[in-house]
Amino acid sequence: MYRILVIEDEKKVAQALQEGLQRHGYEVDTASNGEEGFFLLNTETYDLLLLDLMLPGHSGYDILRTMREKGMKIPVLILSARDSTDDKVTGLDMGADDYLGKPFAFPELLARIRVLLRRGGQKPEAKRTLADLEMDLIHHTVKRGNTSISLTNKEFDLLKYLLENKEQIVSREMLARQVWEVVNRVTPMDNLIDVHITRLRHKIDEPFEPKLLHTVRGVGFILSDKRKDNHGSE
Numbered sequence: 001m002y003r004i005l006v007i008e009d010e011k012k013v014a015q016a017l018q019e020g021l022q023r024h025g026y027e028v029d030t031a032s033n034g035e036e037g038f039f040l041l042n043t044e045t046y047d048l049l050l051l052d053l054m055l056p057g058h059s060g061y062d063i064l065r066t067m068r069e070k071g072m073k074i075p076v077l078i079l080s081a082r083d084s085t086d087d088k089v090t091g092l093d094m095g096a097d098d099y100l101g102k103p104f105a106f107p108e109l110l111a112r113i114r115v116l117l118r119r120g121g122q123k124p125e126a127k128r129t130l131a132d133l134e135m136d137l138i139h140h141t142v143k144r145g146n147t148s149i150s151l152t153n154k155e156f157d158l159l160k161y162l163l164e165n166k167e168q169i170v171s172r173e174m175l176a177r178q179v180w181e182v183v184n185r186v187t188p189m190d191n192l193i194d195v196h197i198t199r200l201r202h203k204i205d206e207p208f209e210p211k212l213l214h215t216v217r218g219v220g221f222i223l224s225d226k227r228k229d230n231h232g233s234e
């Protein structure tokens with residue numbers, strides 16, 4: 001079972017995170033400030049840290065800097081209302097592995113956590129696969145079986161996200177935030193996403209079997225080799 005530490009001073013938020021994550025099978029401890037957080041980090045073993053930035057006393061940045069200086073390699077996902085690009089860049093520069101702006105959708109948090117935990121253990125996976133679809137992150141190539149598939153950068157990012165969340169439904173909102181990095185989604189985003197999905201599907205699915213990229217009507221999309229329905233329809 002994965003153990004997650006949440007450092008968050010807002011009790012309601014911390015409690016909601018703890019309960020939500022426990023429902024998904026994670027073991028969760030919470031700390032409401034930096035001291036408590038450090039104490040737990042030094043005495044317990046965690047697979048992931050969810051870190052709020054705006055904390056009383058030591059800020060999330062202080063905690064992150066100290067952790068990395070001490071050589072703690074635990075993956076850190078920053079959760080913060082401060083969602084400007086500067087904050088995000090500062091956090092990532094200081095050694096955070098990912099950044100999620102509040103408010104966020106819980107399924108999105110779960111998706112990020114899965115990616116970070118999978119990436120954990122200090123061995124970055126160079127390949128993402130599903131059935132005979134294979135993405136090579138180092139050489140930036142995609143193929144199905146022995147057939148190379150040429151993707152634009154955005155299509156590549158989109159497919160990467162879908163592969164990292166394969167067999168899970170991803171919503172257009174998740175794609176807007178994660179692939180297009182748009183925080184406040186407006187209507188035209190949906191069309192842009194759908195256009196990219198259509199193009200991607202044309203490239204990775206049209207000449208091949210089984211079909212992998214499915215539309216889940218009214219919800220979003222799923223990359224799966226276990227579904228036969230809804231291919232390309234909505």
Ligand code: CA
Pocket residue numbers: 008009010052053054055
């Ligand atoms: Ca806070």
